[in-house]
Amino acid sequence: xxxxxxxxxxxxxxxxxxxxxxxxxxxxxxxxxxxxxxxxxxxxxxxxxxxxxxxxxxxxxxxxxxxxxxxxxxxxxxxxxxxxxxxxxxxxxxxxxxxxxxxxxxxxxxxxxxxxxxxxxxxxxxxxxxxxxxxxxxxxxxxxxxxxxxxxxxxxxxxxxxxxxxxxxxxxxxxxxxxxxxxxxxxxxxxxxxxxxxxxxxxxxxxxxxxxxxxxxxxxxxxxxxxxxxxxxxxxxxxxxxxxxxxxxxx
Amino acid sequence: xxxxxxxxxxxxxxxxxxxxxxxxxxxxxxxxxxxxxxxxxxxxxxxxxxxxxxxxxxxxxxxxxxxxxxxxxxxxxxxxxxxxxxxxxxxxxxxxxxxxxxxxxxxxxxxxxxxxxxxxxxxxxxxxxxxxxxxxxxxxxxxxxxxxxxxxxxxxxxxxxxxxxxxxxxxxxxxxxxxxxxxxxxxxxxxxxxxxxxxxxxxxxxxxxxxxxxxxxxxxxxxxxxxxxxxxxxxxxxxxxxxxxxxxxxxxxxxxxxxxxxxxxxxxxxxxxxxxxxxxxxxxxxxxxxxxxxxxxxxxxxxxxxxxxxxxxxxxxxxxxxxxxxxxxxxxxxxxxxxxxxxxxxxxxxxxxxxxxxxxxxxxxxxxxxxxxxxxxxxxxxxxxxxxxxxxxxxxxxxxxxxxxxxxxxxxxxxxxxxxxxxxxxxxxxxxxxxxxxxxxxxxxxxxxxxxxxxxxxxxxxxxxxxxxxxxxxxxxxxxxxxxxxxxxxxxxxxxxxxxxxxxxxxxxxxxxxxxxxxxxxxxxxxxxxxxxxxxxxxxxxx
Numbered sequence: 031x032x033x034x035x036x037x038x039x040x041x042x043x044x045x046x047x048x049x050x051x052x053x054x055x056x057x058x059x060x061x062x063x064x065x066x067x068x069x070x071x072x073x074x075x076x077x078x079x080x081x082x083x084x085x086x087x088x089x090x091x092x093x094x095x096x097x098x099x100x101x102x103x104x105x106x107x108x109x110x111x112x113x114x115x116x117x118x119x120x121x122x123x124x125x126x127x128x129x130x131x132x133x134x135x136x137x138x139x140x141x142x143x144x145x146x147x148x149x150x151x152x153x154x155x156x157x158x159x160x161x162x163x164x165x166x167x168x169x170x171x172x173x174x175x176x177x178x179x180x181x182x183x184x185x186x187x188x189x190x191x192x193x194x195x196x197x198x199x200x201x202x203x204x205x206x207x208x209x210x211x212x213x214x215x216x217x218x219x220x221x222x223x224x225x226x227x228x229x230x231x232x233x234x235x236x237x238x239x240x241x242x243x244x245x246x247x248x249x250x251x252x253x254x255x256x257x258x259x260x261x262x263x264x265x266x267x268x269x270x271x272x273x274x275x276x277x278x279x280x281x
Numbered sequence: 282x283x284x285x286x287x288x289x290x291x292x293x294x295x296x297x298x299x300x301x302x303x304x305x306x307x308x309x310x311x312x313x314x315x316x317x318x319x320x321x322x323x324x325x326x327x328x329x330x331x332x333x334x335x336x337x338x339x340x341x342x343x344x345x346x347x348x349x350x351x352x353x354x355x356x357x358x359x360x361x362x363x364x365x366x367x368x369x370x371x372x373x374x375x376x377x378x379x380x381x382x383x384x385x386x387x388x389x390x391x392x393x394x395x396x397x398x399x400x401x402x403x404x405x406x407x408x409x410x411x412x413x414x415x416x417x418x419x420x421x422x423x424x425x426x427x428x429x430x431x432x433x434x435x436x437x438x439x440x441x442x443x444x445x446x447x448x449x450x451x452x453x454x455x456x457x458x459x460x461x462x463x464x465x466x467x468x469x470x471x472x473x474x475x476x477x478x479x480x481x482x483x484x485x486x487x488x489x490x491x492x493x494x495x496x497x498x499x500x501x502x503x504x505x506x507x508x509x510x511x512x513x514x515x516x517x518x519x520x521x522x523x524x525x526x527x528x529x530x531x532x533x534x535x536x537x538x539x540x541x542x543x544x545x546x547x548x549x550x551x552x553x554x555x556x557x558x559x560x561x562x563x564x565x566x567x568x569x570x571x572x573x574x575x576x577x578x579x580x581x582x583x584x585x586x587x588x589x590x591x592x593x594x595x596x597x598x599x600x601x602x603x604x605x606x607x608x609x610x611x612x613x614x615x616x617x618x619x620x621x622x623x624x625x626x627x628x629x630x631x632x633x634x635x636x637x638x639x640x641x642x643x644x645x646x647x648x649x650x651x652x653x654x655x656x657x658x659x660x661x662x663x664x665x666x667x668x669x670x671x672x673x674x675x676x677x678x679x680x681x682x683x684x685x686x687x688x689x690x691x692x693x694x695x696x697x698x699x700x701x702x703x704x705x706x707x708x709x710x711x712x713x714x715x716x717x718x719x720x721x722x723x724x725x726x727x728x729x730x731x732x733x734x735x736x737x738x739x740x741x742x743x744x745x746x747x748x749x750x751x752x753x754x755x756x757x758x759x760x761x762x763x764x765x766x767x768x769x770x771x772x773x774x775x776x777x778x779x780x781x782x783x784x785x786x787x788x789x790x791x792x793x794x795x796x797x798x799x800x801x802x803x804x805x806x807x808x809x810x811x812x813x814x815x816x817x818x819x820x821x822x823x824x
Contacts, residue, residue, distance in 0.1 A: 113729075120730065120731075125723060141728075144733065
């Protein structure tokens, strides 16, 4: 079982120029919880995700990830703290972002070798295990260009897992996939959830959210509209804004 | 009367003489039809004949008057004589005591020729290396500037009867003990300085001696004193004037390889050229030529060969036949090696220097960004030729002028590599920048989300992928650099193209050696293109 990772967002404000993307957002995520972040595009959910692992600096508030605290503003200290946060919190991107010059296995073992300092053999052994777990043991030597979208995303998950994170941030990881390929990726996520990983997903897969998420958070215009178990939020949203959005995406 | 650029050698009596002679020729032409006019009216009788004869005289008189008027109004234009007075002692050079005036044994010779020909001769300053092309273009009437009669020149030029017999002088440093002759110099791998496109250069090529080419007559001896070259081989008059007084230098072996200086005309100037032939012949026989050379300390027994100096064209053509592939191929290969050396070293400098420039421009703080951009704009904006000149000739002068402690004198190869390296670094920096910029921010973020720092992400993730984009234009640049290196000959580096020029000129085998040279270039550049495509395929796999 993986070490528990609690996450606490406290009055987080993020602006792009004069536009406020996140407005004093507060959110506590319990260890081993799976949270689905939903909302109309431009609602700030991807930005919130990127703030969580320090890819984005923010203007006010703070974020606590396990023992680490990210403060507002940018600087050497924040970047160092962000790197420590990232060692606990992996991230998967909508467009995979596999390293094109490396094979599937190469993608998985690169960071463990260079960042964690694993030997090549050790990294390969663990990398092969992870590829096997996402069902791609036979594609270890393939380059990203030779893989399907679903396979690429599964390699990306194995790559993130190779750093032994306690949580994963997933930014619309099935949006770029054909419907028949989405299932294989979501199946991997459910598998990881069983390990006790904290999962924060930005997603449009309402069926998946309903089935697997412990909690659904609806974000709009940089603020949280609804927050609760899927059965409550998805079936009985309180705000009209959330109702409108959900009725549109769930038909 | 004398200006900085033109020197006339006028004599009042001469101009009169010129007018009379021209006039006489004109008159002869005018009276030409006379006899026929006189014969035609035979039948009409005596009176008619007398009348006709009277008409003839009248016509003749009229022609004389017209001709006289014409000549009086417009004498023959002076002959324009081209030579290079820049550092051209003892041939033609500026009078040190009166810088507007030109002196030299060829100035005296021109004066003597002016008297013999009865026509004014006017000096035109012309770059030595361009004399032959200037003559062909018709920029002047003749060139007389220590031009050696050589096989390739005979093809395009009508040379006059020779006016001087030169020999070549090998000059070495006073303390030289390794060699005393050219062949010994070659054996110890010595480098010999000389001027471009001279008999001395050809001799060095024939013997396969390493050489360095200079533009002026002073520099080779300066460099010899500075130990930049091991010896200097030049025409005896030059050595006598520029090297004999230097205590650090001495004459090595006895002078060798006799040759002739002659006046150069275009092939279509046969009439003028034969007038010069006759005039030089008269100056030789009257002893005036000898007096001129004695006055300049140039007289020696060799000059007796001027008596029978005919038919040397055949001798020179014969020497051209000695240029067999076995003789010129090793020299071409030497040139090719220099081309490879300059290209590979320059490109290494450019690739090494281009990356920090690109990184500075992409990621540096404002002042670094600005400096990197300024570097790129500066070196892309100036001609590499200027840069080469400055590095090779300018830097030592700068350090001397400001009394800098460090010696900024670069060897030709160093200057070439530095010049091209600095120049191409600007282009490579832009190629790096485009390549690195083509890798999306997502790759940086993916690397960061795996705990990689910026340096590691760049080295392991971004750069290897950017190389795919960088490699093709960089290979193009390398092939371009390969060809660009041909201009390093201006700083005395003899690479493949330069070697071709020299060999083709010496042997007249322009086509044969040209094909061999082209083959060498292809042998070098085609595998390069092949290699680039292979690397592209290999690194392009993951695209």
